[in-house]
Amino acid sequence: MKQGIFEITENRMIAKNTYLMVLKGDVSDITASGQFINIKLDGFFLRRPISVCDVNADSVTIIYKVVGKGTEVMAKMSAGERLDVLTGLGNGYDLSKSGDRPVLLGGGAGVPPMYMLCRLLIEEGKKPSVILGFNTKDEVFFEEEFKTLGADVTVTTADGSYGLKGFVTDAMKQMEYTYFYTCGPEPMLKAIDKTATTSGQLSFEERMGCGFGACMGCSCKTKYGNKRICKDGPVLEREEIIW
Amino acid sequence: MVSTKVTLCGIEMDNPLIPASGTFGFGYEFAEIYDINCLGTFSFKGTTKDPRFGNPTPRIAECDAGMINAVGLQNPGVDRVLSEELPKLKKCFHKPVMANVSGFSVEDYAYTVEKLDAEDQIGWFEVNVSCPNVHGGGMSFGTSPEAAAEVTRACRKVTKKPLLIKLSPNVTDIVSIAKACEDAGADGISMINTMLGMRIDLKTKRPVIANKMGGFSGPAIKPVALRMVYQVYDAVKIPIVGMGGISTAEDVIEMMLAGATAVQVGAANLVDPYVCKDIIEKLPEVMQKYGINDLKDIIGGAHNG
Ligand SMILES: Cc1cc2nc3c(=O)[nH]c(=O)nc-3n(C[C@H](O)[C@H](O)[C@H](O)COP(=O)(O)OP(=O)(O)OC[C@H]3O[C@@H](n4cnc5c(N)ncnc54)[C@H](O)[C@@H]3O)c2cc1C
Ligand SMILES: Cc1cc2nc3c(=O)[nH]c(=O)nc-3n(C[C@H](O)[C@H](O)[C@H](O)COP(=O)(O)O)c2cc1C
Numbered sequence: 085m086k087q088g089i090f091e092i093t094e095n096r097m098i099a100k101n102t103y104l105m106v107l108k109g110d111v112s113d114i115t116a117s118g119q120f121i122n123i124k125l126d127g128f129f130l131r132r133p134i135s136v137c138d139v140n141a142d143s144v145t146i147i148y149k150v151v152g153k154g155t156e157v158m159a160k161m162s163a164g165e166r167l168d169v170l171t172g173l174g175n176g177y178d179l180s181k182s183g184d185r186p187v188l189l190g191g192g193a194g195v196p197p198m199y200m201l202c203r204l205l206i207e208e209g210k211k212p213s214v215i216l217g218f219n220t221k222d223e224v225f226f227e228e229e230f231k232t233l234g235a236d237v238t239v240t241t242a243d244g245s246y247g248l249k250g251f252v253t254d255a256m257k258q259m260e261y262t263y264f265y266t267c268g269p270e271p272m273l274k275a276i277d278k279t280a281t282t283s284g285q286l287s288f289e290e291r292m293g294c295g296f297g298a299c300m301g302c303s304c305k306t307k308y309g310n311k312r313i314c315k316d317g318p319v320l321e322r323e324e325i326i327w
Numbered sequence: 328m329v330s331t332k333v334t335l336c337g338i339e340m341d342n343p344l345i346p347a348s349g350t351f352g353f354g355y356e357f358a359e360i361y362d363i364n365c366l367g368t369f370s371f372k373g374t375t376k377d378p379r380f381g382n383p384t385p386r387i388a389e390c391d392a393g394m395i396n397a398v399g400l401q402n403p404g405v406d407r408v409l410s411e412e413l414p415k416l417k418k419c420f421h422k423p424v425m426a427n428v429s430g431f432s433v434e435d436y437a438y439t440v441e442k443l444d445a446e447d448q449i450g451w452f453e454v455n456v457s458c459p460n461v462h463g464g465g466m467s468f469g470t471s472p473e474a475a476a477e478v479t480r481a482c483r484k485v486t487k488k489p490l491l492i493k494l495s496p497n498v499t500d501i502v503s504i505a506k507a508c509e510d511a512g513a514d515g516i517s518m519i520n521t522m523l524g525m526r527i528d529l530k531t532k533r534p535v536i537a538n539k540m541g542g543f544s545g546p547a548i549k550p551v552a553l554r555m556v557y558q559v560y561d562a563v564k565i566p567i568v569g570m571g572g573i574s575t576a577e578d579v580i581e582m583m584l585a586g587a588t589a590v591q592v593g594a595a596n597l598v599d600p601y602v603c604k605d606i607i608e609k610l611p612e613v614m615q616k617y618g619i620n621d622l623k624d625i626i627g628g629a630h631n632g
């Protein structure tokens with residue numbers, strides 16, 4: 085974990101209520117896809133945990149959905165403003181188990197971490213398929229970006245206004261894959277667990293006090309004992325989860 | 328050169344800064360980012376006789392200038408604290424540590440204190456009679472002078488180490504409880520624990536915390552903590568460890584003026600992991616600004632004249 089002051093170099097709307105922010109600063113502690121950063125905002129006591137969407141030598145990209153007061157404040161920020169950020173939080177996805185053709189399933193605000201994961205898998209010579217699930221057409225983002233990486237992309241919308249009508253699991257059922265990786269709302273994770281025919285890794289959310297393992301605010305029970313979503317997660321293996 | 332040294336129940340500390348129980352784990356998360364030997368000491372996670380998972384999640388809710396937690400004393404139990412946590416702690420912390428203990432019966436408290444007593448690195452006991460999260464447990468001991476005294480007596484019998492009793496603010500007369508603990512053999516009072524609080528989510532129209540209520544702490548409770556420390560200082564002779572909303576060097580001085588010999592920092596560690604180190608570094612400068620040469624001199628200073 086590292087604490088640093090980051091400068092916003094980009095902050096723009098990419099879909100309905102959805103923003104992409106690029107933060108420039110010391111990103112040396114970000115070591116895996118699926119990790120998250122924890123952002124301090126003026127006027128709010130707790131930090132806001134947001135997944136790493138991608139990282140390069142000197143900046144980290146995040147994508148966030150405006151759902152409350154904190155993310156509302158973030159959406160109004162401009163390039164040049166600075167944020168106090170904790171980086172290098174969480175375990176992240178383990179790429180070693182992916183096999184040749186993993187499937188990546190992202191739902192809504194769970195899409196962002198799939199991007200860096202997809203990039204890393206492709207860099208390793210894997211052939212990932214990506215399924216992105218949204219409620220409706222206005223909310224769809226990053227379809228092109230995943231295609232540019234070289235992934236095979238399917239978009240689903242619950243109301244059928246774009247792509248395949250239905251849920252990510254409807255697309256998953258028609259696919260062959262060696263492993264799965266996912267992040268999204270818990271009902272989606274549950275449905276994927278019911279549908280999947282292979283092992284996989286799922287990323288969870290929980291209300292957090294600290295985000296770095298100190299407060300026990302985010303604990304869950306697993307088959308391998310109690311875990312803290314922020315430190316021992318947010319990524320858990322399918323086999324250890326107690327639903 | 329100013330002096331930040333204080334003596335708490337016979338043990339000298341380099342400075343009065345103590346990360347509060349439940350916000351510093353067993354030290355290693357913080358030892359990864361700074362040398363925690365700069366601390367006066369720290370109070371480790373509330374330890375019970377048996378392992379506890381604690382309450383269902385969500386356990387955390389944000390508030391204006393603070394937070395609510397309903398962790399519910401998640402800890403691996405005294406045996407694993409002794410066999411796993413303390414050996415790891417020894418590698419990164421070389422000062423006497425404060426052992427925070429909780430229980431659900433008088434026997435539980437005494438059992439856990441007695442087991443931990445053999446551990447050399449434990450300098451002080453901080454017996455939490457106040458955790459508001461545990462049904463039928465912690466709360467009741469801290470809300471009556473008799474019950475608090477009974478826990479104090481039972482723990483006193485099994486340890487010669489300094490024994491601090493940590494009090495709950497969720498009472499009508501904290502002074503009588505502090506006095507009862509002093510009379511029962513406590514060496515110090517630690518205060519305050521969290522205040523019982525609640526948040527409700529407008530979208531779901533339900534409490535945010537799964538347990539509905541939880542312990543409110545952070546800057547918002549500082550005036551209550553100051554007032555209570557001030558009142559208890561007037562009534563007891565034993566030292567007070569003051570806490571509640573401390574997050575700056577100025578806060579430390581204010582709490583000591585109210586009557587605290589040492590000061591704990593809780594929720595602030597969670598949002599600003601370097602806060603205790605920063606306060607320690609800033610303290611001499613702030614002391615100079617207010618004409619303080621020796622921190623010991625200001626303890627209870629607000630009571631003069
Ligand atoms: C590991 C992790 C990664 C995340 N990654 C992303 C991401 O990449 N993009 C994205 O849009 N969102 C992500 N979230 C969710 C994001 O943290 C919340 O949407 C955000 O905190 C809401 O803040 P707010 O002030 O707008 O909402 P409010 O509802 O006003 O927030 C009140 C409090 O609840 C907390 N909170 C609210 N919703 C959530 C939630 N879903 N999970 C955890 N805490 C919550 C807030 O942090 C704050 O402490 C992630 C959450 C976690 C735990
Ligand atoms: C997440 C969390 C967990 C806590 N766990 C304990 C505990 O195990 N034992 C205890 O005596 N107090 C516990 N407390 C209370 C703190 O030690 C402290 O008394 C209180 O939070 C007030 O200080 P603050 O305002 O600086 O947070 C906890 C507080 C928080 C925020």
Ligand code: FES
Nearest residue numbers: 293294295300314
């Ligand atoms: S949020 Fe504090 S331990 Fe996970």
